[in-house]
Amino acid sequence: MTKFIYILLIVLCATSCVHGQNKIENGDMKYNKLTPEEEFVILHRGTETPYKGEYVNNKREGIYVCKRCDTPLYNSSDKFDSHCGWPAFDDEIEGAVKRLPDADGLRTEIVCANCGAHLGHVFLNEGFTVKNTRHCVNSISLKFIPKQNKMIKKAYFASGCFWGTEYFFMKADGVKHTAVGFMGGHVDSPTYEQVCQKNTGHLETTEVEYDTSKTTYEDLVKLFFETHDFTQTNGQGPDIGPQYLSCIFYSDEQEKEVAAKYIDILEVKGYKVATLLKPVSVFWKAEDYHQQYYEHKGTKPYCHAYRKIF
Known part of the structure; x- marks a missing residue:
C-alpha cells in the first residue's frame, strides 16, 4: 500500500510538472509535445548516442515516467550501472512496460x-543482477521525478564554461546531483546556440543539489572560488563573453551573506574579486549532450583547475 501511495503521489507530481505545457490530442488521449529529437526516438524508434543521455549516471531516488504521457515506468531502486551507455533497470512498475518483437x-x-x-x-540472462533482466532505455524517452527530501537543497554557480564548473561540483562530498544550463537572462527556454550569440543575458550556470547533512553551502562557495579565476572580468580562461562571467546566484539573504563573506575574505587576502552576486532566477536546463560532459568524455576541464585558497 505504501508503494502504491508513493507512485500515486509521483503521478500527481508529474502531472503538475507538465501543467501549462503544450499538449497534443490523439484520439481520447493528450500527449506532451515532443521536440524533433524526442520524436526521432519515441515515435520513430531511434536510439540516442550512448553515454550522452541525461540519466545515464543519475543516482537520485525517485521515479522515471514516460516523456510522452507521464505514466510511471521505473523506480530508481531498480536502476543499476550496466556500463552499456544507457540507463538500465532490472524491473519495471507492474503493467507499465510492454514487450514487442523488434523489427530486426x-x-x-x-x-x-x-x-x-x-x-x-x-x-535477459546477462548476469548483471539477480533478476537477470536489463531494460536498456533511452534517457530521452524518460522524465525523472525526484523523491522529495527535506535535506536536499539546490545552489547555483556560474564560473565560465559550465562543463568545467560541473566537473568539480559533481565530484564534491555531499553533492547528490548536478545539471548545467542558463540563468540570469531575458529569453525564455534559450538554446546553447542562442546564448553563444551573447545577447540573451544568460550566464552558463551549474545547478548543484546537495545533502545538507553531509556538506554546507559554505563548502560549496569555497569550492566555487577554488576552481576558477574569480578575478577575470571578461570571461573565464580562453572563453571570452558575457555568458562566461563569474557569478553566484543566491536563493535567500543567508546565501548572499555567505557569498559576500568569502568575497571579503578574498579581498583581504589581496585578490580583486570580479564575481557577481545575483538573486536566483529561472534555471533553463541545457541540451542533454552538455550534461556531465567531462564524465561522458573521460577528459578533464581545459579552463578550470583546483587550487587550495581557504
Whole structure:
C-alpha cells in the first residue's frame, strides 16, 4: 500500500510538472509535445548516442515516467550501472512496460504500455543482477521525478564554461546531483546556440543539489572560488563573453551573506574579486549532450583547475 501511495503521489507530481505545457490530442488521449529529437526516438524508434543521455549516471531516488504521457515506468531502486551507455533497470512498475518483437527479428523492444512510446530494448540472462533482466532505455524517452527530501537543497554557480564548473561540483562530498544550463537572462527556454550569440543575458550556470547533512553551502562557495579565476572580468580562461562571467546566484539573504563573506575574505587576502552576486532566477536546463560532459568524455576541464585558497 505504501508503494502504491508513493507512485500515486509521483503521478500527481508529474502531472503538475507538465501543467501549462503544450499538449497534443490523439484520439481520447493528450500527449506532451515532443521536440524533433524526442520524436526521432519515441515515435520513430531511434536510439540516442550512448553515454550522452541525461540519466545515464543519475543516482537520485525517485521515479522515471514516460516523456510522452507521464505514466510511471521505473523506480530508481531498480536502476543499476550496466556500463552499456544507457540507463538500465532490472524491473519495471507492474503493467507499465510492454514487450514487442523488434523489427530486426532478434531483439525485444520495450514501449510504454499506455501510449506506445519507444523506450529501448530488454535483454535477459546477462548476469548483471539477480533478476537477470536489463531494460536498456533511452534517457530521452524518460522524465525523472525526484523523491522529495527535506535535506536536499539546490545552489547555483556560474564560473565560465559550465562543463568545467560541473566537473568539480559533481565530484564534491555531499553533492547528490548536478545539471548545467542558463540563468540570469531575458529569453525564455534559450538554446546553447542562442546564448553563444551573447545577447540573451544568460550566464552558463551549474545547478548543484546537495545533502545538507553531509556538506554546507559554505563548502560549496569555497569550492566555487577554488576552481576558477574569480578575478577575470571578461570571461573565464580562453572563453571570452558575457555568458562566461563569474557569478553566484543566491536563493535567500543567508546565501548572499555567505557569498559576500568569502568575497571579503578574498579581498583581504589581496585578490580583486570580479564575481557577481545575483538573486536566483529561472534555471533553463541545457541540451542533454552538455550534461556531465567531462564524465561522458573521460577528459578533464581545459579552463578550470583546483587550487587550495581557504
